[in-house]
Amino acid sequence: MHGFLTHLRISLILNCRNLQALIFGYVVPVFFLIALGSVFGGPNGLTAASMGQVLAISTLGGACFGMPITMVGERERGVWRRYRLTPLGTGWFILSTMIARFLIVASAALLQYALAMAAYHLPLPAHPLDLVLSFTLVSFAFIGIGLIIATVATSIGAVQALGQTLFLPMIIIGGVGIPVWNLPAWVQPISLYLPGRYAVNALANSIAPAGAFKAPYCLAALVVIGAAATVVGWKLFRWEPGQRLARSAPLWILLAVGTWIVIGVIAHANPAFVPAR
Amino acid sequence: MARGGATLGGMTATLTVTDLVKSYGAVQAVRGLSFAVAPGEIFGLLGPNGAGKTTTIECLIGLRDADGGSITICGHDLRREGDAVRERIGVQLQATALPERITVREALQLFASFYAKRAAPEALLARFSLTDKATARFETLSGGQKQRLAMALAMVNEPEVLFLDEPTAALDPQARRELHEAIRGVKAAGRSVLLSTHYIDEAELLCDRVAIVDHGRIIALDTPANLIAGTSASTRVAFTTAAPLAADAVRALEGVSGVSADGRATVLASAAPNRTIIALVHLIESSGGELVDLQIRKPSLEDVFIQLTGRALRD
Numbered sequence: 301m302h303g304f305l306t307h308l309r310i311s312l313i314l315n316c317r318n319l320q321a322l323i324f325g326y327v328v329p330v331f332f333l334i335a336l337g338s339v340f341g342g343p344n345g346l347t348a349a350s351m352g353q354v355l356a357i358s359t360l361g362g363a364c365f366g367m368p369i370t371m372v373g374e375r376e377r378g379v380w381r382r383y384r385l386t387p388l389g390t391g392w393f394i395l396s397t398m399i400a401r402f403l404i405v406a407s408a409a410l411l412q413y414a415l416a417m418a419a420y421h422l423p424l425p426a427h428p429l430d431l432v433l434s435f436t437l438v439s440f441a442f443i444g445i446g447l448i449i450a451t452v453a454t455s456i457g458a459v460q461a462l463g464q465t466l467f468l469p470m471i472i473i474g475g476v477g478i479p480v481w482n483l484p485a486w487v488q489p490i491s492l493y494l495p496g497r498y499a500v501n502a503l504a505n506s507i508a509p510a511g512a513f514k515a516p517y518c519l520a521a522l523v524v525i526g527a528a529a530t531v532v533g534w535k536l537f538r539w540e541p542g543q544r545l546a547r548s549a550p551l552w553i554l555l556a557v558g559t560w561i562v563i564g565v566i567a568h569a570n571p572a573f574v575p576a577r
Numbered sequence: 578m579a580r581g582g583a584t585l586g587g588m589t590a591t592l593t594v595t596d597l598v599k600s601y602g603a604v605q606a607v608r609g610l611s612f613a614v615a616p617g618e619i620f621g622l623l624g625p626n627g628a629g630k631t632t633t634i635e636c637l638i639g640l641r642d643a644d645g646g647s648i649t650i651c652g653h654d655l656r657r658e659g660d661a662v663r664e665r666i667g668v669q670l671q672a673t674a675l676p677e678r679i680t681v682r683e684a685l686q687l688f689a690s691f692y693a694k695r696a697a698p699e700a701l702l703a704r705f706s707l708t709d710k711a712t713a714r715f716e717t718l719s720g721g722q723k724q725r726l727a728m729a730l731a732m733v734n735e736p737e738v739l740f741l742d743e744p745t746a747a748l749d750p751q752a753r754r755e756l757h758e759a760i761r762g763v764k765a766a767g768r769s770v771l772l773s774t775h776y777i778d779e780a781e782l783l784c785d786r787v788a789i790v791d792h793g794r795i796i797a798l799d800t801p802a803n804l805i806a807g808t809s810a811s812t813r814v815a816f817t818t819a820a821p822l823a824a825d826a827v828r829a830l831e832g833v834s835g836v837s838a839d840g841r842a843t844v845l846a847s848a849a850p851n852r853t854i855i856a857l858v859h860l861i862e863s864s865g866g867e868l869v870d871l872q873i874r875k876p877s878l879e880d881v882f883i884q885l886t887g888r889a890l891r892d
Contacts (some may be wrong), residue, residue: 310676310683318679344671378674382730386691387663521872540640 303388304396304419311400315370324366329358329408330415337420340479345421352504354416355409356438356476356496362405363442364463368450371397372459375450376541384539394534396446404441407433422507430512434502437522441495444529448556451536452545470496492574493564494524501574517573521563528559581782585615591738591769592620592637598645599632606632606795609646614738614769619760622773622822623878625890629793630773631671634742637771638668644691651737664693667736669745673727677716681726684715685733691741692734703764705729721752722756728759738764741772745779757783775890777878789882801878810880811835811846814853818843819867822860830856841869 315321333354340350374380383393416422425431445466453459471477473487476493484489491497498518506512512519532552536545546552567574583593590613599607607629609843614620620632637650638641639659648655651665675684685698702708705725710718718726724744731739741760745753760783763770774780780787781801788798799802811834818841832849847853850873861868882890 303691306687310679310687313683314676314678374674374676377669378672381640382670382673382675384640385663385668386688387660387693388691389660468665509851 303386304392305392307388307393308400311396312403315400315404321368321370322365322375325362325404326337326408326411328361329354329412332357332361333412333416333420337416341420342484346416348422348426348507349500349504351413351416351422351507352500353476353479354412355435355503356499357471358408358412358441359405359435359499360467360470360476360496362401362408363439363446364449364467365459366404367397367401367443367446367447368459368463369456370371370455371447371450372453372456375538376455378541380539390537390539391534394447394530394537394558398443398530401437401443401446402436405439405443406435412468425509427506431503431506434506434512434519434522437519438499438503438528440524440526441499441529442526445495445556446534447533448529448536448553449516451533452549454542470494475500489568492567494557495522495560497574498522498525498563515574517567517570521567524563528556532556581828583613585618588615589652590614590649591616592771593649594633594637594646595648596646597633597636597643597648599629599636599641599643604622606793607636607643609790610790610793611646612770612788612795612798612835616737616769617764617767618785619764619770619772619783621780621787622771622790622792623775623777623780623787623890624773624782625775628790629777630790632793633790633796634740634771634773637732638740639663640668652727653877664734665737667731667734667739669724669727669731669739669741669744671746672708673723673730675715675726679715680712681715682711685728685729686691688730688733688852694734696733696735698733699734701729704732704762706755719752721748721755724748724752725759728756732763736768738769738771741770743773743775745774745776753779775888787878789878789885791882791886797881804878804881807878808876808881808884810876810884811848812850812875814845814847814850814857815870815872815874816843816857816868817841817870818861821868822864826860826864827857830860832856 315325336350336354337346413422448461449462453462473483473490474496475491476496476499478489480488480497498521501515502512502518504521505514532555535552536549538545580671583590592614595611597607597610610633612620614863622633624630632641635641639655639662650662653661671707679803682698682702685701689695689698702711705728707722707725707729710722728744738792745756748756760770760772772783784801786800787804788795821841824838827843827845830845830853832847832853834844834848835842835846845853858868879890
């Protein structure tokens, strides 16, 4: 346990020493807040729905770019190879890395929320504990996806390519960047197959009077997406630079993406599970 | 305490390797290696690049799965008790990579935290002359400092067996000497060391026993002195004179078994170097010549390797 905590502490310290990580971790999220606040902030300020989008975007960015870039960079330089020689198990290293990323994105979210309250009249969350729960589950789902990216990508360029492949659809047609009710009617069902839709819904409900449990299906979807992604990331985890992916990798990745499809099909068949507003 | 493994001189070996086999596709990198390392022994794997030394070490430390054979370390079977083995071994790879912005002290604290048994980071800093660099980031260290840190990390759990894979490769002479001292210190503390190297002098200086490895096989295994004594290679006397000497006269010197001359420079193979040198000096004196340079080279592990394989270690 001591090794896990020390690795977690050192990971956080190293993140603070990395100017690029600080810019992408804190400056870019503030930029997202200003951008969405300017576009979607009405005369009464930023709405809960828009703040849900802001938090989802920055968490998605930290999970799908920040964490995999760090992991792939260290693995390809041989850092993880050296860790492998120690008695601390794979699971502890993965858990430590995921929790470190959660704390980083959570601190960025706190900063965003405080700035949104100051600049865009955003009220305190109606259900603070719901928001903590929702944010934790959103982070779990996205960081799990980031873990898969880190295990599959062989270079930082590949992380960016894979990350954008997931990031852009969620931003454009997944209800994360553009509110789902502003999307064309034929696009709206597609968002049900992307994790971002459930993330925004859960976060927005937690800030609004409705509460996160207005749509428990969204919370459950995030748990399933996160669990599947974490298991797949753990199964495919690679210690060595240039190490080949397991032959079973496509099947595992199919399993992770398969959960999105199953969740989407159920939501599609039950519109009340995921209200558009 | 050790529960299994071979015995060496009445002591239970800390490391026993039996019939180790490892292939990469059609290439057999390790072909049935067997050896044992005693407590407090520095055991060398000497061979040219591509001989299978690194693959052997990577199998022994659990980075690669062996295709066959057994490995017992401190009484624990590596395959079945990997965690117990990892608690008891220290490893210095050819190149140790760490996060660029981690400091030396943080790296020691981090790695110490992974083990149940831990050396004090401050003591390791002092022992490996890194106290002045304790707050320096890894990215700012020189090659020698990085290798000393890698050695300190390998010692962070006070290991019973230390694996060193080409630890001095690419180091300057001063850094090599410092690392040699550190390795001797490990032995003095009663720990076993498995050292792979392609430096002959390193193997001769440091190792109690040396296994000469070629094409994945051990072709000779003994103390450096015994290996050298077993070779038929002669001492070489190399000298340079102001003017070339008569080849016949040189060939007729006492003890000379072979002559190779290149202008004023000559190399003699001699079974009796003392008498050959005395005779050589007389020859130069009597011919009115002048001795410019004289060097004596005893047979080395390089000669053993050449005799066994027909080629030099660096071929």
